[in-house]
Amino acid sequence: MNDLAELTARMRTFTEERDWRRFHDLKSLTLAxxxxxxxxxxxxxxxxxxxxxxxxxxxxxxxxxxxxxxxxLYLVRLADVVGVDLGAEATKKLATNESRFPVDGHRGVAPDRR
Ligand SMILES: [Mg+2]
Structure with a gap:
């Protein structure tokens, strides 16, 4: 089982079955x-x-x-609680990074803060 959506659903069920939703706020999950x-x-x-x-x-x-x-698991849970589609956001971010750091000019060169 490696699918993010399935992990998200199982974490949601795990939380609800234990009545832990009230502890899973943005601050607490970020610290966890x-x-x-x-x-x-x-x-x-x-x-x-x-x-x-x-x-x-x-x-x-x-x-x-x-x-x-x-x-x-905490990352998946945090994304779920704040309504972020983690898979979609990660895919979008990777596409941004592929454009930002094209192979030509960046191969073997550590990224800098330019
Ligand atoms: Mg640990």
Whole structure:
């Protein structure tokens, strides 16, 4: 199950079944999402900057998967609560970035703030 719409529906059901809707306001979900991003950062904070995928052992990969799932689920829930179609917005944003950073002139060059 990887479809955003299905995740959104399941998160909505999960919330409603537990009568947690009243806790899922914009501020609380934003802070929860931020906290989960912090948990991802905590897992990698002391890895050497040169660490690559090959340096991630099975245990760390499992923990990263768990925390990244938390991030995605809170993100999906937040988007639902504020009425944002996350898939459509992400698609639109990617198209904007493809235009903003054409391959010619940007290949292998880190984006700057121009
Ligand atoms: Mg977590």
């Amino acid at each position: 999402l931020t906290g989960e991003v912090g948990e991802v950062a905590e897992l990698v904070q002391w890895l050497p900057a040169s660490a690559a995928e090959g340096d991630i052992d099975a245990r760390l990969r499992e923990r990263l998967g768990d925390e990244l799932a938390d991030v995605l």
